[in-house]
Amino acid sequence: MKLPESFYVADDVVAIARALLGKVLVTAFNGELTSAMIVETEAYAGVTDRASHAFGGRDTPRTRVMYRQGGIAYVYLCYGIHHLFNVVTNIEGFPYAVLVRGVEPLDGIDVMLHRRNKEKLTNTLTAGPGALSEALGIKTMHTGISLQSEQLYIEDRGFKIAKADIVASTRVGVAYAREDALRPYRFCVRDNPYVSKGKGL
Numbered sequence: 001m002k003l004p005e006s007f008y009v010a011d012d013v014v015a016i017a018r019a020l021l022g023k024v025l026v027t028a029f030n031g032e033l034t035s036a037m038i039v040e041t042e043a044y045a046g047v048t049d050r051a052s053h054a055f056g057g058r059d060t061p062r063t064r065v066m067y068r069q070g071g072i073a074y075v076y077l078c079y080g081i082h083h084l085f086n087v088v089t090n091i092e093g094f095p096y097a098v099l100v101r102g103v104e105p106l107d108g109i110d111v112m113l114h115r116r117n118k119e120k121l122t123n124t125l126t127a128g129p130g131a132l133s134e135a136l137g138i139k140t141m142h143t144g145i146s147l148q149s150e151q152l153y154i155e156d157r158g159f160k161i162a163k164a165d166i167v168a169s170t171r172v173g174v175a176y177a178r179e180d181a182l183r184p185y186r187f188c189v190r191d192n193p194y195v196s197k198g199k200g201l
Contacts, residue, residue: 013089
C-alpha cells in the first residue's frame, strides 16, 4: 500500500526519516519494476539547517521543488555524476527533505544488476545514494514527480524495524555546516549490509 500524502506533510522531518526505514521504494520505468527496502536515510530541516540546500531561504531552479508540498521527489546531481533521491516533506513553503542513502533490493534484481553493470548481487548494488538511484533507474528528470504516481512511489509492505535496531548518527559529507553537522539526523538499520559506508562526524 502506498504511503498516503499525510505521511509526507507532517512537520517533523526527523520523525519521517526514521519512519521511512523499512518502507519500500518502488520504481516502474519502461515496463521494468524494481523495488527495495529503505535501510538508511538522512533528514534535512529546511532554511535553518546549514546542511540543507534550502538553508537561509535559498531558492534556485534546482531547489524550488523543495518548497512544494511534501510527497514529491527531489532528485539532484552530485559531483556531476550521481543522481541522489530525496523525499520532500512538510507543507508548501517549508523546504524539508529526506535523502535516501541505502536500500535492500527486493524485486527486479536482474534489472538493477544490468543498470549497474554488475554480474552478481552484493551489497555494493544499492548501498549509497548514487548507487541506489542508478539501480532503481531514478534520475534528475524525475525531480518533482508525485510519490502517488505509478512510476515512483514508496509503500508499506509490513516490514517492522524495532526501535533498538535503529541507529542514529551524524550525516555524511556536511562538515561545512558547522554545528548543524553534529545533528544526529542520519538513521540506519543496525547491521544491515546495504547501509552505505559513508562516515559521519
